[in-house]
Every structure is written in structure tokens, then in C-alpha cells.
Amino acid sequence: MRKQEALAxxxxxxxIAFAVAFVYPMLATQAVAWYYPLExxxxxxxxxTGLAMDFFGRTFQAMIAWSLVFVVVFxxxxxxxxxxxxxxxxxxxxxxxxxxxxxxxFAWTLYFRIPTPEPLPAWYQPx
Amino acid sequence: MPEIAFDGSAxxxxxxxxxxxxxxAGAVTHHALIAIGYLRGRYKIRLGRxxxxxxxxxxxxxxxxxxxxxxxxxxxxxxxxxxxxxxWASNLFDIKxxxxxxxLPFVVMAFVLSRVINPKEDRALVGTYVxxxxxxxxxxxxxxxxxxxxxxxxxx
Numbered sequence: 001m002r003k004q005e006a007l008a009x010x011x012x013x014x015x016i017a018f019a020v021a022f023v024y025p026m027l028a029t030q031a032v033a034w035y036y037p038l039e040x041x042x043x044x045x046x047x048x049t050g051l052a053m054d055f056f057g058r059t060f061q062a063m064i065a066w067s068l069v070f071v072v073v074f075x076x077x078x079x080x081x082x083x084x085x086x087x088x089x090x091x092x093x094x095x096x097x098x099x100x101x102x103x104x105x106f107a108w109t110l111y112f113r114i115p116t117p118e119p120l121p122a123w124y125q126p127x
Numbered sequence: 128m129p130e131i132a133f134d135g136s137a138x139x140x141x142x143x144x145x146x147x148x149x150x151x152a153g154a155v156t157h158h159a160l161i162a163i164g165y166l167r168g169r170y171k172i173r174l175g176r177x178x179x180x181x182x183x184x185x186x187x188x189x190x191x192x193x194x195x196x197x198x199x200x201x202x203x204x205x206x207x208x209x210x211x212x213x214x215w216a217s218n219l220f221d222i223k224x225x226x227x228x229x230x231l232p233f234v235v236m237a238f239v240l241s242r243v244i245n246p247k248e249d250r251a252l253v254g255t256y257v258x259x260x261x262x263x264x265x266x267x268x269x270x271x272x273x274x275x276x277x278x279x280x281x282x283x
Contacts, residue, residue, distance in 0.1 A: 062228065
């Protein structure tokens with residue numbers, strides 16, 4: 001398979017892995033790196049115990065998944081002699097569909113979310 | 128008042144985040160028009176590569192500045208204000224940040240393919256390339272408008 005086709009195939013597969021790894025901690029009880037901005041610390045856990053952010057951890061996990069799948073699929077694809085153009089379009093369609101599904105999941109769940117506000121500290125004055 | 132990472136420079140970070148996003152919005156729009164042109168037989172390959180590189184750099188810069196300002200936003204804006212008074216802005220911001228992360232693979236894909244494909248010959252790859260560019264443009268424009276709405280409501 002030509003290098004550009006192998007690259008495209010590997011990146012489509014890696015995109016699917018990225019989207020799945022990014023959303024998976026939201027769907028299942030999976031530990032991920034949480035950052036506690038008030039305590040300046042990181043914790044690897046499934047549920048946070050205070051004001052914490054999982055965005056960094058989920059993004060990092062998705063980048064790792066992207067990298068691993070890219071390396072494996074690219075190496076395998078280079079060994080194949082040919083790839084049908086329809087297969088390439090199929091992988092593209094899967095990558096886009098899964099990403100759009102994950103985006104739809106975030107849009108749907110976050111649109112209806114009712115956030116729980118933090119208690120106001122004594123020093124707080126709204127600007 | 129609690130100390131938060133990059134709290135003192137949060138306003139500067141958001142200004143830089145916005146400046147990079149302005150360049151990004153222009154570059155990604157031009158890139159999308161050039162990529163769609165490949166489907167119609169108009170090949171501006173050199174310009175397409177320049178815009179792909181510009182998008183890759185500005186997307187990364189915008190994303191990084193956003194990440195650095197995020198802890199301040201998360202506490203001072205979202206936790207203390209948005210979650211109590213403007214929950215829609217909290218939710219819109221979280222949708223925007225998740226969309227931005229999901230756009231990363233498509234930015235890489237568009238950049239790499241812009242360097243390796245010949246749109247006159249690699250017709251199957253042009254489809255993948257155009258999809259990556261157009262989806263990136265859609266995410267960028269959604270995020271630009273969302274970011275404006277959120278910061279108009281309350282900034283860092």
C-alpha cells in the first residue's frame with residue numbers, strides 16, 4: 001500500500017480510538033487523571049472528591065489511544081499490497097460517524113445538565 | 128482567596144487564546160474553501176498546504192492557551208458564578224471544550240494529508256481530506272461563537 005493511503009487509513013482508525021477513549025470515562029466507571037485546581041494536585045480515580053477537572057486526563061488518554069492505534073495500523077497497512085478506495089472511504093465514514101456520535105452525546109447530556117454550584121466563599125464579591 | 132495555577136495571567140492567556148482563534152477562524156475557512164475546490168477540479172495545492180500548516184499551529188496554540196486558562200475559569204467563573212446564575216453558559220462551555228478536543232485528530236489528519244496527497248491523482252484520499260478540513264472548520268466556528276457568548280456573559 002502506498003504511504004499516503006496507509007497514513008490516511010491509520011489516522012482514520014486512530015481518530016476512532018481517540019473519540020472512544022475520550023468519551024469512555026463518561027460512559028463507564030473508569031479511572032482517569034483528575035486535576036484539583038484548588039489543591040494543586042492530581043488524582044487517578046473514577047469519581048472526584050471535590051472541585052476537579054477530568055478534561056486534561058481524558059484528552060491525554062485519548063491522545064495515547066490515538067498514538068498507539070496509529071502506530072499499529074500504519075505498520076500493518078504498509079504490509080498490505082493494495083487497499084480498495086471504497087475501504088478507505090468506509091474508514092473515513094466510520095471516523096466521522098463515531099466522532100459525530102460522541103459530539104452528539106456531549107451536546108445532549110451537557111445541554112440538559114443542571115450544575116451544582118460551589119458554596120460561595122466569604123471573600124467572594126461578584127463583579 | 129485560593130491560589131490557582133496561572134490565575135495571575137489568566138486574562139492575558141484568554142487574550143492570546145482569542146488572538147490565536149481569530150487567525151485560526153480565518154485560516155480554517157480559507158482551507159475549507161480550497162479543499163472543497165479540490166472536489167470541483169480547482170487545485171491550489173501550495174495554498175492548501177500553507178493553510179493546513181497555519182490551522183495546525185493556531186489550533187494547537189489556541190488549545191494550549193485555553194488549557195492554561197481553564198483552571199481559573201473552572202473555579203472563578205464556572206464554579207462561583209455560571210453554575211449558580213448562568214448554568215446554560217457552563218454547559219455551553221463544556222460542550223465547546225469537548226468539541227475542541229474531538230477536533231484534534233482531524234486537524235492532524237488534514238495537515239498530514241495536505242503534505243502527502245496529490246489531489247489530481249489521489250481522488251479517494253481527497254474525500255478523506257475534505258471531510259477532515261470541513262469538520263475542523265465546523266468545530267472552529269461553533270467554538271468561536273460559543274466562546275464569544277460565554278465570555279460576553281462573564282470572563283476570567
